[in-house]
Amino acid sequence: MNDAKSLPRGSAAEAAAGLAISARGLVKHFGDVKAVDGIDLEVPRGTIFAILGPNGAGKTTFMRMLATLSRPDRGEASVMGHDLVTEPDAVRAAIAMTGQFASLDEDLTGRENMILLARLWGFRGNRASRRADDLLSAFDLADAAHKQVKDYSGGMRRRLDIAASLIVTPGVLFLDEPTTGLDPKARQGVWRMIRRLAGAGVTILLTTQYLDEADQLAARIAVIDHGRKIAEGTSRELKAATGSGFLNVTVADQARIGDALRLLEETLGAPPHKSAEGGQLSVLANTAGAANGAVGKLLAAGIDLTDYSMGQPSLDDVFFALTGHPAEADETQEAEPS
Amino acid sequence: MSDTNAVLNLGVAERPSPPSAFSNALVFGWRAMLKFKHLPEQLFDLVMTPIMFTLLFTFVFGGALAGSTADYLQFFLPGILVQTVVFNSVYSGMGLSTDLSKGLFDRFRSLPIWSLAPFAGLMVGDVLRHLIAGLIILTIGLILGYRPEAGVAGVVGAFAMLIAIGFGMGWVFIVLGLLIRTPTTVMTVGFSFLFPLVFASNIMVEPATMPGWLRAFVEVNPVSLMTTALRGFMGGGITAAEIGLALIAPVLLTLLLAPLTLWIYLRRE
Numbered sequence: 001m002n003d004a005k006s007l008p009r010g011s012a013a014e015a016a017a018g019l020a021i022s023a024r025g026l027v028k029h030f031g032d033v034k035a036v037d038g039i040d041l042e043v044p045r046g047t048i049f050a051i052l053g054p055n056g057a058g059k060t061t062f063m064r065m066l067a068t069l070s071r072p073d074r075g076e077a078s079v080m081g082h083d084l085v086t087e088p089d090a091v092r093a094a095i096a097m098t099g100q101f102a103s104l105d106e107d108l109t110g111r112e113n114m115i116l117l118a119r120l121w122g123f124r125g126n127r128a129s130r131r132a133d134d135l136l137s138a139f140d141l142a143d144a145a146h147k148q149v150k151d152y153s154g155g156m157r158r159r160l161d162i163a164a165s166l167i168v169t170p171g172v173l174f175l176d177e178p179t180t181g182l183d184p185k186a187r188q189g190v191w192r193m194i195r196r197l198a199g200a201g202v203t204i205l206l207t208t209q210y211l212d213e214a215d216q217l218a219a220r221i222a223v224i225d226h227g228r229k230i231a232e233g234t235s236r237e238l239k240a241a242t243g244s245g246f247l248n249v250t251v252a253d254q255a256r257i258g259d260a261l262r263l264l265e266e267t268l269g270a271p272p273h274k275s276a277e278g279g280q281l282s283v284l285a286n287t288a289g290a291a292n293g294a295v296g297k298l299l300a301a302g303i304d305l306t307d308y309s310m311g312q313p314s315l316d317d318v319f320f321a322l323t324g325h326p327a328e329a330d331e332t333q334e335a336e337p338s
Numbered sequence: 339m340s341d342t343n344a345v346l347n348l349g350v351a352e353r354p355s356p357p358s359a360f361s362n363a364l365v366f367g368w369r370a371m372l373k374f375k376h377l378p379e380q381l382f383d384l385v386m387t388p389i390m391f392t393l394l395f396t397f398v399f400g401g402a403l404a405g406s407t408a409d410y411l412q413f414f415l416p417g418i419l420v421q422t423v424v425f426n427s428v429y430s431g432m433g434l435s436t437d438l439s440k441g442l443f444d445r446f447r448s449l450p451i452w453s454l455a456p457f458a459g460l461m462v463g464d465v466l467r468h469l470i471a472g473l474i475i476l477t478i479g480l481i482l483g484y485r486p487e488a489g490v491a492g493v494v495g496a497f498a499m500l501i502a503i504g505f506g507m508g509w510v511f512i513v514l515g516l517l518i519r520t521p522t523t524v525m526t527v528g529f530s531f532l533f534p535l536v537f538a539s540n541i542m543v544e545p546a547t548m549p550g551w552l553r554a555f556v557e558v559n560p561v562s563l564m565t566t567a568l569r570g571f572m573g574g575g576i577t578a579a580e581i582g583l584a585l586i587a588p589v590l591l592t593l594l595l596a597p598l599t600l601w602i603y604l605r606r607e
Contacts, residue, residue, distance in 0.1 A: 092448055103440070
């Protein structure tokens with residue numbers, strides 16, 4: 001699924017191709033750690049593109065390179081038609097990045113943070129404060145405008161952080177794990193905002209380790225593991241590549257999960273995948289008949305099920321099928337610099 | 339979130355022309371002033387040590403060192419101003435280290451602005467801090483009976499010199515702040531080389547009674563040269579040579595460390 005199409009080089013050609021981001025063979029090593037180990041990516045303008053992968057997969061490093069915060073060891077890339085290495089200022093003028101850790105001054109108020117950035121972008125005097133106030137009210141933060149950011153909740157911080165990236169409407173907005181650590185309501189709010197921005201024509205590249213987030217938001221998804229792109233496509237394509245149907249069962253008695261795993265593998269001939277929470281198993285079952293037979297065997301063996309269903313694979317299944325391991329943090333590569 | 343689209347249109351409609359490097363630096367200076375507004379307690383850190391030094395040295399050692407506390411204060415006060423500025427530059431290094439650990443600089447770095455602007459802004463904040471701390475110490479000195487013989491002009495000259503000293507020393511701690519991850523380590527490292535530098539100088543005592551090898555060091559110690567110039571400014575009789583010697587360290591530090599700062603900053607990952 002690697003896009004190895006040989007595009008003509010140069011910004012004009014890329015603009016014609018309608019690409020917001022075009023990266024070829026980007027590499028970044030930190031000592032022995034191959035944080036990014038040769039990634040190609042093409043993101044069309046005006047789309048939401050998700051980079052999906054576990055902690056330490058290299059998502060953040062890859063995004064930081066595209067945002068000019070980290071210099072690639074090898075490879076080349078252009079953002080909105082500007083070369084990353086030779087025209088960093090033009091790239092910076094066309095992008096905004098919201099990092100994983102709130103990049104705001106905690107001692108200042110929300111409004112002061114916004115005015116500070118508006119002035120840095122070149123808004124003067126009243127125009128800077130007007131811009132700040134407009135954005136604060138657009139992001140439901142007008143009431144908290146005069147509170148110090150250290151007193152903001154996680155969701156408010158995140159909203160302010162994204163608002164701070166929109167002082168000048170960017171061509172490309174980079175969002176590094178935009179909803180990590182948010183409660184479901186705040187998460188929905190951020191998703192709604194991201195969709196609206198995309199609707200207004202902003203290209204959005206986001207990283208996430210939440211499979212449903214990529215599924216919900218992104219037109220295309222690149223799956224990254226150990227610094228390499230292991231798959232790319234639409235959510236539907238990725239699912240189709242994994243297999244047509246999946247049987248999901250939830251085992252009532254945790255102690256019987258081992259038995260259930262063995263039995264499912266015997267019956268269906270594919271290794272089942274255990275969900276992170278433990279209770280749920282999913283396994284490739286190509287026909288409803290096969291799935292039905294497997295469920296029958298489980299019940300016959302006295303393994304009680306609280307729930308079972310047949311459906312499309314989740315992105316979790318996709319990740320498991322692609323990498324052979326579930327989408328979990330890889331402790332050995334946790335040392336990704338922030 | 340009702341009118342996000344309206345806001346976006348506004349942004350598209352009036353994208354401002356890029357500001358100059360100088361105005362960017364001033365914006366960062368404004369940030370330093372806002373910090374004062376929100377964290378007035380940092381002023382306490384800045385002046386407590388020098389106030390304590392002034393009182394202790396004047397009243398405990400003053401009589402023994404200079405014959406009378408009044409004479410000693412006259413000798414000591416210009417020196418304590420130098421010490422205040424030199425020690426306080428540690429705090430700006432700590433502030434920078436804190437900023438860097440929080441990802442704030444990532445945002446600054448992804449803006450199309452002059453790369454050194456955030457540091458120039460830190461310097462603006464430093465200068466302000468040095469002025470405020472210096473004025474507080476001077477006021478306390480005046481209350482205790484210190485009299486600058488060279489009058490207002492001498493004091494103004496002395497403060498201009500203090501700003502130059504603070505500017506030069508500031509680079510040392512900006513570099514340390516960039517290199518060291520934890521703010522408290524910046525403080526430890528800073529003080530462990532500033533303490534010998536400040537004590538092995540002519541701030542507290544005349545070097546006449548020190549052993550020869552130490553005197554040789556004290557005489558070329560930049561802190562001594564700065565103190566001599568401050569005494570010249572405030573007490574009268576400042577010479578061009580004294581000014582020149584006092585400025586050697588700040589000028590050298592700036593010439594060496596400003597480019598180094600940029601180099602480290604741009605290569606930080």
